[in-house]
Amino acid sequence: MKVRFLGTGTSFGIPVVGCDCEVCTSSDSRNRRTRHGLLIEEEGRRLLVDTPPELRLQLVAAGVRHLDAVYLTHPHADHIHGIDDLRIFTLRSERPLPVYVAEEHAAEIRRRFPYIWEEDLDRPPVSSVPDLEMVSFRDREPARPAGFSLTPVGFPHGPFRSYGFRLGDLAVIVDAKELPEDAADLLGGVRVLVVNALWFGNPHPSHFNVEEALEVIERLAPERAYLTHLTHRLEHARLSARLPDGVEPAHDGLEVEL
Ligand SMILES: [Zn+2]
Ligand SMILES: [Zn+2]
Numbered sequence: 019m020k021v022r023f024l025g026t027g028t029s030f031g032i033p034v035v036g037c038d039c040e041v042c043t044s045s046d047s048r049n050r051r052t053r054h055g056l057l058i059e060e061e062g063r064r065l066l067v068d069t070p071p072e073l074r075l076q077l078v079a080a081g082v083r084h085l086d087a088v089y090l091t092h093p094h095a096d097h098i099h100g101i102d103d104l105r106i107f108t109l110r111s112e113r114p115l116p117v118y119v120a121e122e123h124a125a126e127i128r129r130r131f132p133y134i135w136e137e138d139l140d141r142p143p144v145s146s147v148p149d150l151e152m153v154s155f156r157d158r159e160p161a162r163p164a165g166f167s168l169t170p171v172g173f174p175h176g177p178f179r180s181y182g183f184r185l186g187d188l189a190v191i192v193d194a195k196e197l198p199e200d201a202a203d204l205l206g207g208v209r210v211l212v213v214n215a216l217w218f219g220n221p222h223p224s225h226f227n228v229e230e231a232l233e234v235i236e237r238l239a240p241e242r243a244y245l246t247h248l249t250h251r252l253e254h255a256r257l258s259a260r261l262p263d264g265v266e267p268a269h270d271g272l273e274v275e276l
């Protein structure tokens with residue numbers, strides 16, 4: 019199985035518009051971070067996690083020609099506002115593309131994109147829309163997007179919940195602020211962990227900072243862990259040097275084999 023980090027930035031993306039800081043003006047491409055997206059591939063099957071605003075650019079960079087399913091972690095703009103870029107896949111395949119969403123998020127996602135989900139909307143015959151089939155899942159109930167056996171796990175994210183998952187030896191935690199005890203039990207023993215981290219210090223109400231992410235890594239004790247959803251307060255090389263063995267900052271385009 020291969021995991022490709024499509025986007026590793028926090029909601030503003032990096033460079034931040036109009037920011038002259040050292041990270042936003044860095045010549046190291048690892049400091050350029052688009053919004054959160056992941057691609058999981060195995061034996062020709064492809065699962066996309068999140069549809070961020072830069073989705074088209076990410077898919078072009080990754081050379082993606084087809085997708086089998088999409089999994090949306092939660093309906094925040096930085097994770098779903100590129101959903102229209104799925105249109106090319108269903109135009110080509112002439113088949114609906116399954117989009118997995120948590121039951122509690124389904125109504126919000128439909129409301130956000132009525133032109134996709136409302137059957138009786140009057141559309142001009144020449145316009146094309148993504149043909150998406152919504153499949154809802156529940157916390158801790160196994161699902162099979164793109165034929166992968168995956169267990170969704172809801173994490174507190176401020177007043178919301180964001181759904182990471184366990185997929186075999188891989189655990190993905192994005193936009194989490196807390197690792198509940200029973201979620202830690204479920205994710206224990208994974209070999210590779212992806213977890214969100216904003217910056218050092220100054221705890222945020224809805225996202226882990228680096229210190230909190232490192233505590234999560236210590237609890238789950240994977241062989242390798244990757245930090246993602248990073249802000250412009252984290253310079254790639256310096257962050258990398260400060261992290262313990264087996265923990266690395268992810269960057270856009272990074273590929274990890276499991
Ligand atoms: Zn986010
Ligand atoms: Zn900046």
Ligand SMILES: [Zn+2]
Pocket residue numbers: 092094175180193
């Ligand atoms: Zn969020």
